[in-house]
Amino acid sequence: MRALQLFGDRDLRLVDVDAPPAPGPGEVQVRIRAVGLNHIDVWGFRGMAFAKRKLPLTVGAEASGEIVAVGEGVSRVAAGDRVALYGAKTCGECRACREGHDNLCESVAGIMGFHVDGFTCELVNMPERLLVKVPDGVSFEEAACAPIAFGTVQHMLFDNAKLEAGETVLVHAGGSGIGTAAVLMAKAIGCTVITTVGDDEKGAKVKALGADHVINYRTDRFEGVVRKLTGRKGVDVVFEHVGADTWNGSLLSLKRGGRLVTCGSTSGVSTTMNLMQLFQQQYRIFGSFGCTIRNIGEALDKMAAGIRPVIDTVYSLDHFQDGLDRLESRKVFGKLIVTV
Numbered sequence: 001m002r003a004l005q006l007f008g009d010r011d012l013r014l015v016d017v018d019a020p021p022a023p024g025p026g027e028v029q030v031r032i033r034a035v036g037l038n039h040i041d042v043w044g045f046r047g048m049a050f051a052k053r054k055l056p057l058t059v060g061a062e063a064s065g066e067i068v069a070v071g072e073g074v075s076r077v078a079a080g081d082r083v084a085l086y087g088a089k090t091c092g093e094c095r096a097c098r099e100g101h102d103n104l105c106e107s108v109a110g111i112m113g114f115h116v117d118g119f120t121c122e123l124v125n126m127p128e129r130l131l132v133k134v135p136d137g138v139s140f141e142e143a144a145c146a147p148i149a150f151g152t153v154q155h156m157l158f159d160n161a162k163l164e165a166g167e168t169v170l171v172h173a174g175g176s177g178i179g180t181a182a183v184l185m186a187k188a189i190g191c192t193v194i195t196t197v198g199d200d201e202k203g204a205k206v207k208a209l210g211a212d213h214v215i216n217y218r219t220d221r222f223e224g225v226v227r228k229l230t231g232r233k234g235v236d237v238v239f240e241h242v243g244a245d246t247w248n249g250s251l252l253s254l255k256r257g258g259r260l261v262t263c264g265s266t267s268g269v270s271t272t273m274n275l276m277q278l279f280q281q282q283y284r285i286f287g288s289f290g291c292t293i294r295n296i297g298e299a300l301d302k303m304a305a306g307i308r309p310v311i312d313t314v315y316s317l318d319h320f321q322d323g324l325d326r327l328e329s330r331k332v333f334g335k336l337i338v339t340v
Contacts (some may be wrong), residue, residue, distance in 0.1 A: 003121035004320055012059070012324075014317065020125045021318060023071035024161055027125050029224040030083060034144035034314075035063035035120050037327050037336040038177065039092060039266055044171040045324065053115050060338075061087045061113035064143035064312045070263040074128045083117060084146045084300060086293050087112045103155070103290040120317070122340060130295045135304035141337045142302065145177070145309035150299035151291035151337055152263055156239065159295070161261040167191040167236035170226055172246055175212060177335040178263070179324050180310040181211050182239045184186035187306055196222050196246075196328065204334050207312070223249035225318040236260055244268030254283055261286040306314030310334030 001021045006012055023029045040061055067081045082243065089109035090097050096104040112118040134143040157163040169186050169198050173179040174195030187210040194213040197203045203214040213229055214221045220266065226235060234255035240246065241264030250260055251273065260283060278285075291299075312334040315323040323336045 001122040001187060002213075002317065004060065004317065005057045006045060007056045012045065012321065013056075015056075017058075017121070018109070018201055019123050023069055023074075023125050025072040026074060026128055027071040028067050028074055028077060028128055028131065029036070029069040029123055029125050030082075030085065031063040031068045031123055032063050032121060032340045033121050033140040034064050035060040035338045035340060036119075036144040036148060037147050037323050037338065038062060038110070039264065039327070040148070041116055041120040042324070042328060047093040047116075051282075052295060053110070056096045057113075058117040058119075058121050059113045060118040061111055062144060062146075062148040063087075063204060064140045064146070065119075065340075067131075068123070068173035070128075076128055077131055077133065078110050082140065082143065082300075082317070084143045084296055085124075085126060087118070087147050089116055090130070092127065092129055092137070100292055102292045102293055110275070120338065120340065121321070123143040127129040130293070132293060132300060134209050135300055136301045138300060141156050141311060141314055141339070142303055142309050144337055145311070145335050146296050146303070148290070149177045149256070150181050150302070150309060151295040152288070153185055153239075154295040154302075156263055156286075156288045157182060157185060157237070157290040158259045158298075160288050161239075161259045161290075162190070163191065164238050165190040166192075168194065168230060169237040169239060170222075170235045170250070171195040171211075171219060171239040172242045172250070174206040174209075174214070175333045176241075176307075177332075179239075180206065180209060180288050180334045183211050185302065187211075194226055194235065203334055217246075221249070223252040226253040230255070237261065240264075242267050244271040247271045251281075251283060252278065254281065257282045257284070257318075259284045259286065261288050263288045312336055314339060 091107040092104035094106040110116040240262040243265035245267035
């Protein structure tokens with residue numbers, strides 16, 4: 001079968017590899033149909049893995065597919081079912097896993113496509129417990145946005161930040177994959193959404209998604225505009241994933257007692273902050289990584305109910321590099337998908 005593998009920093013090759021064996025007990029074999037591209041892929045291709053890994057490595061951390069075979073003891077899914085795949089090799093046995101906090105697994109073996117072999121291949125064997133059925137009416141391309149993009153946003157906004165109807169939220173990089181998802185999910189429950197973008201074209205697109213206020217961060221200091229828009233009170237929630245460049249402005253954008261939730265640091269991993277401001281303003285800061293299997297199901301249910309992911313471009317596996325180049329160019333609006 002074909003697989004896209006990483007042989008060294010930025011050395012990606014489409015190669016022929018052995019197909020996996022028949023699924024063992026508790027396993028299923030999935031024919032991969034669509035893979036979502038994410039910034040974690042870019043980090044991995046640049047050699048920025050946070051743990052040792054063995055090369056060559058099959059890449060791809062977010063995917064959907066169709067079950068083609070099941071192993072002994074599998075009862076929850078069957079051949080022919082369409083599924084989204086959870087991209088972390090969790091143990092399934094520790095307290096966190098047993099309680100449904102999959103992304104806090106105490107013995108996780110790594111992120112698929114980043115530390116261990118991932119999904120950009122034709123066939124993969126997976127434990128049944130790491131699969132979520134895709135509802136009718138949701139395409140493979142859309143379902144491939146659930147395990148990271150939609151699932152991450154679901155976990156950030158609702159598990160961690162506890163976003164409620166009627167609140168005001170600042171969504172950074174509203175044209176990104178998770179940014180567009182955050183705008184859509186927040187508007188769906190009746191929130192006021194303020195978002196930042198890097199150019200006016202993206203601003204018009206995110207406005208069309210429902211954002212109430214759009215700030216071009218290249219021409220305006222977003223924190224000043226946010227304070228003005230909120231009558232100097234600030235927002236209830238900041239959806240942060242940019243990192244060092246926006247961190248302190250994000251804190252200044254919060255109301256007293258406001259919540260900041262962050263899942264990324266694409267502009268830098270280190271910053272300084274005013275600790276007096278932190279405790280005097282009683283900010284609540286949440287670090288959020290990935291999502292739970294439950295969140296993927298919640299994300300797919302939202303898609304089925306009409307909150308569809310924004311898909312910028314769909315590439316074939318042969319043109320994977322074009323998708324990666326577009327992701328790094330920052331011209332993308334929404335998600336990039338590769339069909340296998």
